[in-house]
Amino acid sequence: MRADKAALRAERAALTGPVPERAHDGKTAGMPLDRAPEWYASEAALRVARNIVxxxxxxxxxxxxxxxxxxxxxxGEGYVAGLDPSGKAGGPRAIDDDGWSYVGTIDNDATTTELRFLARVQAQFPGAAGDGYRAAFEKGVRYLLAAQFPNGGWPQVYPLQGGYHDALTFNDGAVADVATLMLSVAARAGDYGFVAAALAEAARVSAERACAVIVQTQVRIGGKPTIWGQQHDALTLAPAGARNFEPIAVSSGESAGLLLFLMRLKDPSPGVVAAVRDGVAWLDAHALHDVAWVVDPARGGRRLVAQPGAAPLWPRYYEIPTARAIFGDRDRSIHDSVDEISEERRNGYAWFVTEPRKAIEAYAKWSAKHASPQ
Known part of the structure; x- marks a missing residue:
């Protein structure tokens, strides 16, 4: 982090004019990954690739x-949008204040999406014109290798920022997304065919370690495997909380994502097969039926209401060890009814999810191909 800050500080010291006001903020990352291969040779794609580099x-x-x-x-421009505004009229935010946040992260698919996009672009430029994109790609993969914990997980932010950002982060599919990319790099196929053998082997080992820590962190209650937390402590591997309204708990949505990732492995180990079997069984047993999470303006927004025949629904968080649904609020209070939390948090967070249904449906086909050790 000191080196990153020093590099930006040196850029700003060399400027003869004012420091650029801010990085280009945006709700969309602007990096489509589903276009036809030839599109990645277009000027539109190269504009994005140049920005990424x-x-x-x-x-x-x-x-x-x-x-x-x-x-x-x-x-001299900041690496992220939040670095530059000072909160005052004119002038950039100081590098050493709290504006230095998420400067290097896997949150919201950052870094992995940039790398996938660069891989698609470089494939259209096998000669010298693609060398810069390949160099940036290799540097990015090495960044992810450096960010990986010895236990096989990844923090949300690297260099480490402190607080919950340093936890092993399953939230929003972060660890699974990086591990998936590592598997692609290791395969050296398609857009990743240019990857050097040594880097591909490092990526293979990285993905293997990630799979091992996923299996290792599956939470056991009373000796029985359940699902996973949204974050896990980087040292103890115990489930950890994050923001004030995100308590220590097991998390259904993140667990569904981990199960889907494990089911995509080509040659799952017996430990992976058992973890998937147990995780899917737990989710299936803890679904809510005949209820719906709907917007009810007459009652202040989102409410859980009876709805016979509704598709299964899962609370985002389950208390350890009781497996009761729990809901957090900004004052760090924890409640067993979503109606008890503040209107702002009740309406502004995904307290109920449907992702486990995808994992359960995928397991019905996957289990037929894989013996499930008891």
């Missing part, structure tokens, strides 16, 4: 919520 931090990662379909980063 310019915003890569000295450590090798990228920040989140920066519009990549925008001009490249100017010298």
């Amino acid at each position: 310019s915003f890569q931090t000295p450590a090798g990662g990228w920040g989140k919520n920066v519009n990549r379909d925008a001009p490249p980063r100017a010298p």
